[in-house]
Amino acid sequence: METAAVIAVSAVVAIFIIIVAGYIIRLTYERRFKDWCDAENLKWQADMEQARKSAVQQSRAVLGGKFTEQMVPFFPDFKYDPTEVRFIGSPIDLIVFPGLAQGDPQEIVILEVKTGKSAGLTPAQKKIRQLIEDGMVRWEEIHQKAEGET
Numbered sequence: 158m159e160t161a162a163v164i165a166v167s168a169v170v171a172i173f174i175i176i177v178a179g180y181i182i183r184l185t186y187e188r189r190f191k192d193w194c195d196a197e198n199l200k201w202q203a204d205m206e207q208a209r210k211s212a213v214q215q216s217r218a219v220l221g222g223k224f225t226e227q228m229v230p231f232f233p234d235f236k237y238d239p240t241e242v243r244f245i246g247s248p249i250d251l252i253v254f255p256g257l258a259q260g261d262p263q264e265i266v267i268l269e270v271k272t273g274k275s276a277g278l279t280p281a282q283k284k285i286r287q288l289i290e291d292g293m294v295r296w297e298e299i300h301q302k303a304e305g306e307t
Contacts, residue, residue: 218272225270225272226244226272229270237255237266238255240257241255241256242254248279248282249267249269249282249285250269251268252265252266252268253266254266267285
């Protein structure tokens with residue numbers, strides 16, 4: 158009976174050790190997982206803050222550029238009469254009619270305003286510039302009847 162009792166006690170102790178070891182391992186991995194989650198959350202928050210700051214900065218730059226596009230005719234170094242400038246906005250910014258204020262326009266100037274260090278023409282603007290340089294511009298008129306006219 159002694160051997161059976163030793164085996165039984167050994168089995169109970171072994172089961173107890175396995176349960177305790179499993180519990181300790183589980184707690185260790187849960188703590189590691191929580192630490193990893195906390196670290197990832199902090200990283201995510203930092204990334205979100207950086208993205209937010211970047212978005213605000215980019216938005217300010219875009220708004221500043223759009224403001225400048227409309228105000229450039231009133232800058233002291235602008236070489237045309239502001240009354241002869243028409244704002245279009247997109248895909249080009251301005252059309253200038255030098256001489257229009259005196260009733261004698263001399264030419265038509267398509268003007269694109271760029272701000273910032275890396276501002277360049279979009280593909281559409283490049284194509285428009287090429288079309289103008291190639292003389293692919295024409296005049297058209299549309300005569301629309303007013304309501305009630307026959």
